[in-house]
Amino acid sequence: MDGALARDTNKKLLKGSSLTGWLFASPWVIGLLLFYAFPLFSSIYFSFTTYSILQPGEFVGLQNYRQLFSDELFWKSIYNTIYFAVFFVPLSIIIGVALAMMLNMKVKGMAIYRTIFFLPTLVPHVALAVLWMWLLNPGFGLVNGALDMVGITGPNWLGSEFWSKPSLILMSLWAIGQPVIIYLAGLGDIPNELYEAAEVDGANWLQKTFKVTLPLLTPVIFFNLVMGSIGAFQQFTLPYTMTQGQGTPANTLTFYVMYLYDNAFKFFNMGYASAMAWILFILIMALTAVIFMTSKRWVHYQGK
Structure with a gap:
């Protein structure tokens, strides 16, 4: 009981x-x-209706999706977004790892250097866009002014169809302090005994980098690759601020999320925008799945 x-x-x-x-x-x-x-x-x-916020809309089945695939600006926005992701994500990894290795050196005052490299991350994206619009101004910008001093005529960075997206990539690379901090944490987890063992075997700096540092840093690179890819496909604030939502010149800075935003909140075509949102979701999920499936070949974890 x-x-x-x-x-x-x-x-x-x-x-x-x-x-x-x-x-x-x-x-x-x-x-x-x-x-x-x-x-x-x-x-x-x-996404299967003509819902427009102001009106409930009617059920139209797959009409929004069919209309998207015949929309030239939809394909242009996809091209711009993929272009940005293909160049920005690998460059952010390469430059981020290189900066982290530099900031991991045993040098006096390194905490100050780390703070300086992280500061651009704290700048709001709108302020960042205004700053770079001034720097890249073709008439009085500091970048073209520096190029003129060495005899090079700088291009119309943001007004050129060819240079507009590279300019945006440059701006985005200026504020990669957050991934650098994550790489620094990963470098701190690599045991010094492995470097000492490599030195005993006669390895130089380059061999230690490619045989010890990079393989053991691949879990962190994998994380930043996934997060960077997702972020690149959601690029919005910088191009929207610089072009005031116009995507100029010639829609070269019209990114996918910008076009989605315009359909939803400018044209009140919420059903169309919802269809775009789900296509973006599928694209990001597919890309993330591919990265996860390939990670088994190149991501190395300590102790395995």
Whole structure:
């Protein structure tokens, strides 16, 4: 009887604890359902309708998706976004790893150097866009002024169809302090014993870099590759601020999320924008899946 009574008491205590836990978690659960789950499933339905915020719209099936695939600006925005991702993500990894290795050196005052390299990350994107618009101004910008001093005529960076996207990549690379901090943490996790063993075997700096540092840094590179790819496909603030939402010149800076935003909040074509959002979701998921599947070949974890 005493055992049965103890079990009943324990069950009541567990039920009470569970109820208390759910009560404390209820604000978060309600917020998740109201602000994430409901909009998510609503957007799936809206992508099959002509919903326009002002009007409920009608169910049109796959018409929004068919219209997208015949939309020239849709394909242009995809091209611009992929162009940016293909160049920015590898360059951010190469430059980020190189900077992290430099900032990992045992030099006096290194904390100050690390702070300086991280500071651009703290600049708001709108301020960053305004700053670089001034620097890259073809008439009085500092970049073209520096090129003129060495006898080179600088291009019209943001007004040229050829140079507009490289200019945006340059701006984005200026603020990669956050990935650099993550690379620094990864470098700090590499045991010094491995470098000492490599030195005993006669390895030089380059051999230690490619045989010890980079292989053991691949988990961090993998993380930044996934996050960088997702971020690149969601590029919005810099091009939108620089072109005031116009994507000029000749739509070379019209990125996918910009075009999605225009359809949703400028043209109130929310059904069309919802279809775009789900296509973007599928593209990002497919890219992430490919990166995860290939990671087994090149990501090396310590102890394995």
